[in-house]
Amino acid sequence: MNIEKDNQFVIEGKLALPYQYFSGRTGSRFLIRLRDDKKINGLKCNACNKVFVPPRSTCEICGETIQDNWVEVKDTGTVTGFTVVRYSEPHQPVKAPYILALIKLDGADTPFAHIVQGIAIENMKVGLKVKAKFAEKTTSTIMDINCFMPAG
């Protein structure tokens, strides 16, 4: 018996890892505005002149507390990067293949991730102008924006 190569055992293990997290007062306010008013809000650091979407309660550059400097940004924006998800998993919000993009909304300085639909994968490109399509039924999550669609 060659134990250098054969008869190497595998020990199986399995973990269940349930978790949750509090989105906090800042994250919750962002979601409430989205749910109740279909408006996308960010927080602005006046010192750095940056608008963060999704909001951060402190400026990630200078560290200032900015949790009260709410500004509304547009529901239109520009794709700054994207990938194509080509496999399906139970936790995914839509069936693969789909486009997951980074979108910088008009009025924001940071991009955030969301799904882009309404365009063929082969036609997808950085720089595409997109517009938010809100969900018909709220789930009090970021999926209250159903997806982004090519604008105009």
Place this chain on the structure above:
Amino acid sequence: MGHRKKNRNVGIVGIGETKFSSHREDVNQPEMINEAVRDALNDAGLSIDDVECVVHGNMELFEMIHQPDLWHTLGTGAYGKDAYRLTTGGTTGGTLVAAADNLVASGMYDVVLAIGFEKLQEGHTTGGITNMADPLWARKLQSGALTDSAAVKVIAEFGEERAKRAAMTYRIIMDKHACLNPNSHRAFGLDWDQMDDLIKNSPPLIGNLRLIHMCSQSDGACAMIFASEEKAKSITDKPVWVRDHICIHREETLNLCNNYYPNQTTHKFAAEKLYERNGITDPVEYFDVFEMYDPSAWWGMDWIRDFFLLKDDEHIKLIENKDIMIDGKIPINPSGGVIAANPIGATAMVRVAEAAKQIRGNAGPHQIPRQVNHALASSFGGTMWTILFMLEKELNW
């Protein structure tokens, strides 16, 4: 032991703590951490620009978030700075302090910010711990600190009646301290007349370990700023000096399979080596306060013997005579200790922070009512990972 003297002295110049509680739904993780960071910067009179390096840590897997330090940059202020992440189980907070001490002592950085946190409400601690257990390699005892091994040992040595009363006396003293500390998560207002009732009627967890003996799961963060001697003196007129620290780890202590090592805890080993190289012959006499990582009243009361190198029932007597109370001969955990608040990744750092505050004389309502010059603080993690810190008011050792 490959230990050499520090390259240069290191002072604690800023301390920040959040209030500890069962959950914090009003803030997310970076926002909670930011509270402690801001508190520490204000305490030191520094801005985040003065910090050169950020050391961040918590219990691996407890919030089920991989690489939380990246997300937490929003709250830690690590943007554009050198940063490290450390995770050594319950010992994490102590490892963070030890790392910051080393980073400054080495000369690599003049000012280092160390941050420990935990938001236990959000995760699944048992899921995080139990996957350490492995039947093949006999890593059996992975219930975290939920064990009555100390109770079994202490009862065998001192008898059921005396052991149980001493453990409960320790517990009530800790609660009396916790009631003084405004940051405590749990402060019940226990009193001596509840002793018999608690011994008999507190819900049992395992064997003689009852709910009342055990630490909590807490949310909270602690941040500390360390600076080189020259910098520390320019930042504050009350720096607290980290004289020495020792780090001892041995999983076999809790591993039934490999129990052929001499039966000595890492706590005792660490204490012996640390005192030896610093010329401390009578630690109870030398130290003015001890902030101990005490996961349960049983372990707390048993470990006093290891940390102070006591013989026979000397540690039990310290408890029975209430010498460990805030106004006693050698106050232990005037903060209330880990049983009062256990935000795990921060817990061991809180021990050092609280010990340092006692030396500064501004701990708050739980300040020891006499001069504190020499402090001891301990860290503990699941598989007997001990770090022991010596803090000093003066640079005269």
